[in-house]
Amino acid sequence: MAERLGAGLISGLFNGMAAIGGIAVALLLNRSLMAPVRMRATMIMLFFFTDLYALGWAGATSTGEATRSSLLDADILRWVFWLAPPMLAGIWLGQRSIAGASVVRFRQYVLTALTLVSLLTVLRALQALLG
Numbered sequence: 653m654a655e656r657l658g659a660g661l662i663s664g665l666f667n668g669m670a671a672i673g674g675i676a677v678a679l680l681l682n683r684s685l686m687a688p689v690r691m692r693a694t695m696i697m698l699f700f701f702t703d704l705y706a707l708g709w710a711g712a713t714s715t716g717e718a719t720r721s722s723l724l725d726a727d728i729l730r731w732v733f734w735l736a737p738p739m740l741a742g743i744w745l746g747q748r749s750i751a752g753a754s755v756v757r758f759r760q761y762v763l764t765a766l767t768l769v770s771l772l773t774v775l776r777a778l779q780a781l782l783g
Contacts, residue, residue: 655680674699678766688750688758696743707732 659680677698681691710723750758
């Protein structure tokens with residue numbers, strides 16, 4: 653129970669700071685005894701509904717005008733529609749790439765993916781800091 657609470661707190665903190673709260677959840681799920689197919693489905697649904705929730709709040713708090721402070725406007729919706737097909741293709745490719753993988757291999761795959769995402773995030777932050 654404490655592990656789940658801690659993962660939730662860290663996820664919320666990371667999500668509030670940098671919109672990367674999924675890393676803590678993925679690490680928690682990776683430690684679980686869930687079968688790879690079930691773990692993957694859980695992560696997909698969690699991120700899907702988290703993103704829908706955020707999109708809903710962005711729409712609810714937007715002024716309806718295209719201003720710098722607007723969280724949801726036509727440009728954002730265009731990005732959503734442009735990025736939905738590659739996202740679905742990525743989900744399909746991910747499923748094919750881990751089909752038949754052992755539990756150990758799957759968990760290594762998840763840790764490698766999380767490490768790469770984390771490194772890219774750090775590099776992006778450094779690039780922004782250095783100009």
